[in-house]
Amino acid sequence: MEDYILISTLNDFIFCPYSIYLHNIYMGGDENLVHAKPQKQGKAAHETIDEKKYSSRKSEITGLAVYSSEFGLMGKIDLYKGDEKTLIERKYQLKNIYRGQIYQLWAQYFCMLEMGYEVNNIAFYEISQNKTHPVEIPTDIDKLELQEFIQRFRSYDPTQPIIVNINKCTHCIYCNLCDKTTAENGYS
Numbered sequence: 443m444e445d446y447i448l449i450s451t452l453n454d455f456i457f458c459p460y461s462i463y464l465h466n467i468y469m470g471g472d473e474n475l476v477h478a479k480p481q482k483q484g485k486a487a488h489e490t491i492d493e494k495k496y497s498s499r500k501s502e503i504t505g506l507a508v509y510s511s512e513f514g515l516m517g518k519i520d521l522y523k524g525d526e527k528t529l530i531e532r533k534y535q536l537k538n539i540y541r542g543q544i545y546q547l548w549a550q551y552f553c554m555l556e557m558g559y560e561v562n563n564i565a566f567y568e569i570s571q572n573k574t575h576p577v578e579i580p581t582d583i584d585k586l587e588l589q590e591f592i593q594r595f596r597s598y599d600p601t602q603p604i605i606v607n608i609n610k611c612t613h614c615i616y617c618n619l620c621d622k623t624t625a626e627n628g629y630s
């Protein structure tokens with residue numbers, strides 16, 4: 443599965459491809475130094491899922507590893523409610539839902555279908571607001587959009603110059619570690 447793309451990197455690629463490089467570089471470092479506040483909140487949001495403490499209901503599956511050979515994707519889902527056939531991705535905070543986050547959910551959805559699960563609903567669950575944000579099931583056109591995006595990801599040339607967008611940098615969790623900018627992020 444070495445050619446498979448991690449679903450969790452889809453949103454990072456849209457935000458800034460260089461952030462994927464930084465993530466891989468610093469992923470084994472001291473978490474208190476490396477992780478900015480949003481990342482710590484996001485990690486905490488997934489901890490109960492990763493440790494499979496979220497639900498003891500038999501109909502609910504948490505932390506399931508998923509993959510798709512059609513898309514060349516692999517990753518993990520947060521929660522699948524078998525009774526409702528609903529796939530849920532938990533986020534600590536969702537002020538906006540970005541296209542990359544939608545791609546992540548679509549990717550999980552297509553993986554689950556390929557693995558034989560029935561999925562009738564997909565949604566984000568915003569922990570800080572205790573709120574569910576339903577997302578439309580992807581159409582054939584959406585599927586094509588995701589496939590084209592994955593193709594762009596695969597054909598990305600890491601030697602090409604990074605386009606630095608200072609507005610993004612100041613909201614980037616890797617900003618204080620990034621050699622492409624002298625900006626600082628606003629996270630403590």
Ligand code: SF4
Nearest residue numbers: 458461611614617620
């Ligand atoms: S700080 Fe800016 S250039 Fe560096 S990874 Fe983040 S968004 Fe990209």
